[in-house]
Amino acid sequence: MPTRTSAIPPSPPTQNRLLAALPEADYQRLLPHLESVALPLGWAVYESGGRMDHVYFPTDGIVSLLYVMESGESAEIAVTGPEGLVGISLFMGGESTTSRAVVQSEGHAYRLPARFLRAEFERGGQLQHLLLRFTQALITQMSQTAVCNRHHAVEQQLCRWLLLSLDRLPANELHMTQELIANMLGVRREGVTEAAGKLQDAGLIHYRRGHITVLDRPGVEKRVCECYAVVKREADRLLMH
Amino acid sequence: MPTRTSAIPPSPPTQNRLLAALPEADYQRLLPHLESVALPLGWAVYESGGRMDHVYFPTDGIVSLLYVMESGESAEIAVTGPEGLVGISLFMGGESTTSRAVVQSEGHAYRLPARFLRAEFERGGQLQHLLLRFTQALITQMSQTAVCNRHHAVEQQLCRWLLLSLDRLPANELHMTQELIANMLGVRREGVTEAAGKLQDAGLIHYRRGHITVLDRPGVEKRVCECYAVVKREADRLLMH
DNA sequence: TTCCCTATGTTCGGTACCCCGCATATGGGT
DNA sequence: ACCCATATGCGGGGTACCGAACATAGGGAA
Numbered sequence A, B: 001m002p003t004r005t006s007a008i009p010p011s012p013p014t015q016n017r018l019l020a021a022l023p024e025a026d027y028q029r030l031l032p033h034l035e036s037v038a039l040p041l042g043w044a045v046y047e048s049g050g051r052m053d054h055v056y057f058p059t060d061g062i063v064s065l066l067y068v069m070e071s072g073e074s075a076e077i078a079v080t081g082p083e084g085l086v087g088i089s090l091f092m093g094g095e096s097t098t099s100r101a102v103v104q105s106e107g108h109a110y111r112l113p114a115r116f117l118r119a120e121f122e123r124g125g126q127l128q129h130l131l132l133r134f135t136q137a138l139i140t141q142m143s144q145t146a147v148c149n150r151h152h153a154v155e156q157q158l159c160r161w162l163l164l165s166l167d168r169l170p171a172n173e174l175h176m177t178q179e180l181i182a183n184m185l186g187v188r189r190e191g192v193t194e195a196a197g198k199l200q201d202a203g204l205i206h207y208r209r210g211h212i213t214v215l216d217r218p219g220v221e222k223r224v225c226e227c228y229a230v231v232k233r234e235a236d237r238l239l240m241h
Numbered sequence C: 001t002t003c004c005c006t007a008t009g010t011t012c013g014g015t016a017c018c019c020c021g022c023a024t025a026t027g028g029g030t
Numbered sequence D: 001a002c003c004c005a006t007a008t009g010c011g012g013g014g015t016a017c018c019g020a021a022c023a024t025a026g027g028g029a030a
Helices: A024-033 A114-122 A126-151 A154-166 A178-185 A189-201 A217-223 A226-239 B024-033 B114-122 B126-151 B154-166 B178-185 B189-201 B217-223 B226-239
Strands: A035-039 A044-046 A054-068 A074-080 A100-113 A173-175 A205-208 A211-214 B035-039 B044-046 B054-068 B074-080 B100-113 B173-175 B205-208 B211-214
Touching: A024 A100, A024 A114, A024 A126, A035 A054, A054 A114, A054 A178, A054 B126, A074 A126, A074 A154, A074 A178, A074 B126, A100 A114, A100 A173, A114 A126, A126 A154, A126 A226, A126 B054, A126 B074, A126 B126, A154 A173, A154 A178, A154 A189, A154 A211, A154 A217, A154 A226, A178 A189, A189 A205, B024 B100, B024 B114, B024 B126, B035 B054, B054 B114, B054 B178, B074 B126, B074 B154, B074 B178, B100 B114, B100 B173, B114 B126, B126 B154, B126 B226, B154 B173, B154 B178, B154 B189, B154 B211, B154 B217, B154 B226, B178 B189, B189 B205
Parallel strands: none
Antiparallel strands: A035 A100, A044 A100, A054 A074, A054 A100, A173 A211, A205 A211, B035 B100, B044 B100, B054 B074, B054 B100, B173 B211, B205 B211
């Protein structure tokens, strides 16, 4: 019997917005080297400091970049879905990063071996342009995460996290426990329980054992801090083609 | 009578480590377009969302990237000195960023008009390599700032901030009020007063009205959180030539 | 159906930091 | 030498979040 993951059929590469934005000739050059892979929930696409062999272009699903401290505490740095790619250090030149990349919402990706990515990047064409602009959008997200962590309450951060996730999913339901959300936000699970409870009481979301449904997105947008809009606007500006 | 800023003579461009690391031919190509400018304390090298015409390669002094919120609260995202440059969005493709860049410690820089930077970047040579690796180091710093903001106490963050600043200065004295440090760390001034007081009582630092001297750097390194070492190690790895 | 793992709900005390207000003192400018 | 803008010191009260411990309940597996 197929698992839930393999029950969802892979999408074509053009479901990834970076691949979709490539000129036809560039796309055709990459296509033979793209390999479809599943992104099962919880899988570490790469580990902190680990060597990377591929970049991953998600077509569905969400990948979180998170940092785990010596003490075991963790915090999400940024999040990527079908609008981007995982593995920027391969073209930035570092080969590895200090953060982990973990599948937060299962899905699929096309992966490209590092040498083909580098070859195409060094042509200096549209792919290079797209990857660098995406990287800048990621930088904005990281910056805003730093600011948000400093100044905003858990409830606002939860709203931000929900909206960023929703933007990368086709439905308005997330497959996620409060415990895992707490790990992402770097707070206690009870803090998430309390914030989620308030949002549910207000009729904005509904949750049950590992599932969260956003019922009233405009309502959530009213409670979120400015950080969400800053990140969203900048991503739209940079990735609009 | 000369101001304190102009009393410090500008250094040669090779005091900037990125410029120093360029192959001779590349360096000679840029040299005619480099213009020496002073970096006076508090000057905004660029504003949030503002158009940028130059990149700045500091030879001395420190520039902070910081985000100012609607409420007026602020937080430092990252810091750059003679090891890097200010204005990554010019080659990343975005033209602007959501953060401001403010001179935190006065000094000098060589600036390069955007069009020359882009032309050289698009050659795909060593400059491109260096700038991208520097950008990845900056990303590490931003990530770690996010994590540190979430999990660490003000005293540890102050230690991190002191060490990051010291790494970019020739002396062990900073020209900085507790109020300004508080703006950088995104905490209240009193929080900095308390933390600095503890460090001074322990004999690690000495301060007086706008000046902080680090007396016992190993002692500060003992109190800092892991974030400093992570950022430092990654910067060394990425920028070692 | 039943069982049991695990997700969620709740409480308690503790603490780090916030907000506000004001006292003190330093040191550059005149 | 003096002044005064400004940097630093200090307090009291409030709150958001933490840490730990435990109760409840949902829902998948056998």
